[in-house]
Amino acid sequence: MSYVRDVGALARKDLLLELRARDTLPAMLLFVAAVFVVFHFALPGTPSRLETTGLLWVAILFTALLGLGRAFVPEREQRTLDGLVLAPCDRSAIWLAKSLATLAFLVAAEVVALPLYALFFHSVAGATLLAVVLADLGICGVGTFLGAMAVATRARDLLLPLLFLPLAVPIVVGAVGASVVASPGRYLGFLGLYDLLFAVVCWASFEYVVAE
Amino acid sequence: MLVTTALAFVFFVAPDDANQGFSQRIFYFHVSIAITAYACFAGGAWNALLHLWRRDPGADLRSYVCVHQGLIFGTLVLLTGSIWAKISWGHWWLWSEDQLVLFLVLYLFYCAYFMLRFSVDAGPQRANLSAVYALFGVVLIPVSFAAIRLAKNLIHPVVFTLHGPNFGGWILVTYCIAQTALLVLAYTLYRLELGGKRLDVRLRRLREVLA
Amino acid sequence: MLTARRLGKRYGEKRVLRRIDLVLPRGGFLVVTGPNGAGKTTLLRICAGLAQPTEGTIEREATRAQVGYLGHEPLVYRELTALENLELYGRLYRLPERRERIGMLLERFGLWDVRHDRVASYSRGMTQRLALCRVLLHDPELLVLDEPYSALDEAGAELLDAQLAELRGEKTFLLTTHDPERVEPFASARLALAT
Numbered sequence: 001m002s003y004v005r006d007v008g009a010l011a012r013k014d015l016l017l018e019l020r021a022r023d024t025l026p027a028m029l030l031f032v033a034a035v036f037v038v039f040h041f042a043l044p045g046t047p048s049r050l051e052t053t054g055l056l057w058v059a060i061l062f063t064a065l066l067g068l069g070r071a072f073v074p075e076r077e078q079r080t081l082d083g084l085v086l087a088p089c090d091r092s093a094i095w096l097a098k099s100l101a102t103l104a105f106l107v108a109a110e111v112v113a114l115p116l117y118a119l120f121f122h123s124v125a126g127a128t129l130l131a132v133v134l135a136d137l138g139i140c141g142v143g144t145f146l147g148a149m150a151v152a153t154r155a156r157d158l159l160l161p162l163l164f165l166p167l168a169v170p171i172v173v174g175a176v177g178a179s180v181v182a183s184p185g186r187y188l189g190f191l192g193l194y195d196l197l198f199a200v201v202c203w204a205s206f207e208y209v210v211a212e
Numbered sequence: 213m214l215v216t217t218a219l220a221f222v223f224f225v226a227p228d229d230a231n232q233g234f235s236q237r238i239f240y241f242h243v244s245i246a247i248t249a250y251a252c253f254a255g256g257a258w259n260a261l262l263h264l265w266r267r268d269p270g271a272d273l274r275s276y277v278c279v280h281q282g283l284i285f286g287t288l289v290l291l292t293g294s295i296w297a298k299i300s301w302g303h304w305w306l307w308s309e310d311q312l313v314l315f316l317v318l319y320l321f322y323c324a325y326f327m328l329r330f331s332v333d334a335g336p337q338r339a340n341l342s343a344v345y346a347l348f349g350v351v352l353i354p355v356s357f358a359a360i361r362l363a364k365n366l367i368h369p370v371v372f373t374l375h376g377p378n379f380g381g382w383i384l385v386t387y388c389i390a391q392t393a394l395l396v397l398a399y400t401l402y403r404l405e406l407g408g409k410r411l412d413v414r415l416r417r418l419r420e421v422l423a
Numbered sequence: 424m425l426t427a428r429r430l431g432k433r434y435g436e437k438r439v440l441r442r443i444d445l446v447l448p449r450g451g452f453l454v455v456t457g458p459n460g461a462g463k464t465t466l467l468r469i470c471a472g473l474a475q476p477t478e479g480t481i482e483r484e485a486t487r488a489q490v491g492y493l494g495h496e497p498l499v500y501r502e503l504t505a506l507e508n509l510e511l512y513g514r515l516y517r518l519p520e521r522r523e524r525i526g527m528l529l530e531r532f533g534l535w536d537v538r539h540d541r542v543a544s545y546s547r548g549m550t551q552r553l554a555l556c557r558v559l560l561h562d563p564e565l566l567v568l569d570e571p572y573s574a575l576d577e578a579g580a581e582l583l584d585a586q587l588a589e590l591r592g593e594k595t596f597l598l599t600t601h602d603p604e605r606v607e608p609f610a611s612a613r614l615a616l617a618t
Binding site: 155 | 331332352360
Binding site: 002005006009010013016017020021074078079080082083084085086087088089211212 | 486499511557
């Protein structure tokens with residue numbers, strides 16, 4: 001119970017910080033819109049649904065990456081992560097709260113991006129929406145974890161995409177599969193399994209990322 | 213060493229292949245190198261676990277050396293796989309070949325491991341971050357494998373099935389010899405590199421004491 | 424409270440701390456001095472539990488919740504107000520009477536009137552006062568203070584003097600300073616680090 005309260009307090013703090021600084025969400029929105037425009041010109045003629053579905057997922061992945069890269073910036077600049085690590089709460093609460101905050105930004109960006117995609121290219125099916133939700137969970141959980149790792153290194157922001165993309169391959173497989181096939185059950189199940197598996201790994205090992 | 217002579221032995225003794233000619237021969241190496249690379253990655257993850265769990269002081273170095281060996285064998289998997297694909301299907305790269313695609317993903321993953329490791333100063337934090345990432349690797353292997361299977365839209369004959377009847381006695385023997393030889397080779401390399409790294413650390417300590 | 428044996432720390436090739444032995448009994452007040460680069464901050468981070476030594480051992484008879492650590496950075500969010508910052512830490516430390524304690528500390532350190540202002544608008548002295556509030560918030564048993572007087576104006580420094588005098592003997596202190604004269608009346612032990 002107190003774990004939930006810790007996560008709540010930390011996530012509230014992250015949302016409040018974004019509300020004040022307003023630097024992540026507008027960047028994500030602008031980015032995803034610009035990516036769609038670039039895609040239009042990168043695919044001459046009228047691209048098929050199959051092609052644009054792939055592009056939609058590339059756009060989502062990279063937009064998420066933009067947000068994930070910012071997630072630990074406020075903690076790093078003020079070294080406030082030290083303060084959180086010293087607090088008696090379970091360290092995994094820091095990861096969970098940060099993931100939830102990033103998830104909120106990503107979902108907010110998608111609320112704009114998906115209608116935009118439907119307007120520019122093709123309509124979005126129900127299974128795709130479900131895949132978006134499941135993929136978002138995985139992207140934010142794993143991505144936030146790796147973001148915390150990346151800020152601890154000298155290379156910082158440079159490292160996050162390198163660490164993250166190989167781990168995101170299964171997400172893309174599941175998400176694209178669920179968006180294009182007639183019976184997406186298997187793919188959605190796979191995404192759910194991925195989320196569950198990596199959530200457990202992240203939850204169990206976050207302690208070692210933030211504390212020596 | 214003796215192992216390498218065993219390798220050569222394998223190369224000349226296994227002449228009996230049915231329809232694919234010479235290509236069958238590289239296949240022995242391809243599969244056994246892949247298994248060896250997996251063994252290295254698994255060893256890296258096991259030592260990573262030992263580091264995080266028991267705070268075993270030497271585990272970080274062992275884990276790193278294991279992953280390093282794994283990456284070397286991983287490169288060989290990509291190379292032999294590519295050659296095999298060229299011989300069998302006439303293309304240097306085939307997205308329909310599970311093992312190859314999986315190794316490409318793993319290759320990128322473990323290259324990122326090295327980037328991570330080289331951008332943190334040696335110390336407990338580097339050990340922790342490397343260990344956690346190495347553990348992610350063993351989770352990624354089966355997950356990616358399943359993902360690649362799911363992604364494959366072409367049904368492609370799977371040559372290597374344990375229940376498959378296309379596995380003659382000599383081929384099995386040859387494969388087993390190749391496999392053992394490679395595992396022993398990997399282990400020897402591992403001991404060598406580990407010894408070198410340990411010596412390096414000791415020399416540095418000594419120099420510091422003298423200074 | 425704290426026992427360290429042959430403590431050492433290296434970052435990569437660089438050795439920042441070497442063979443430190445220290446025993447700090449409960450209620451003690453240890454002042455650590457030394458030139459820049461002698462490893463004062465590293466020693467304090469190890470004592471606070473933020474870093475692990477690469478050599479030697481350290482034993483601490485305080486849980487994480489009983490340690491108060493003041494670093495070079497104030498460890499507060501610049502985009503949040505003083506009140507929001509302390510509320511967050513109050514929640515994380517699960518303080519029973521959070522509001523009263525926060526109000527009392529803000530009052531004592533002269534920040535009550537600016538409690539709804541963002542920390543970004545504070546002067547360095549005010550930020551340091553807030554950092555002290557954060558350290559004292561959960562009434563820690565072991566206080567690890569890295570240069571607590573830095574950035575404080577004279578009035579702030581006197582407030583800190585009064586606070587140290589009040590808690591001296593009751594709590595255990597470990598602090599570094601460039602101005603040992605100032606804390607001399609409180610000190611029970613001294614440790615001079617050399618590069």
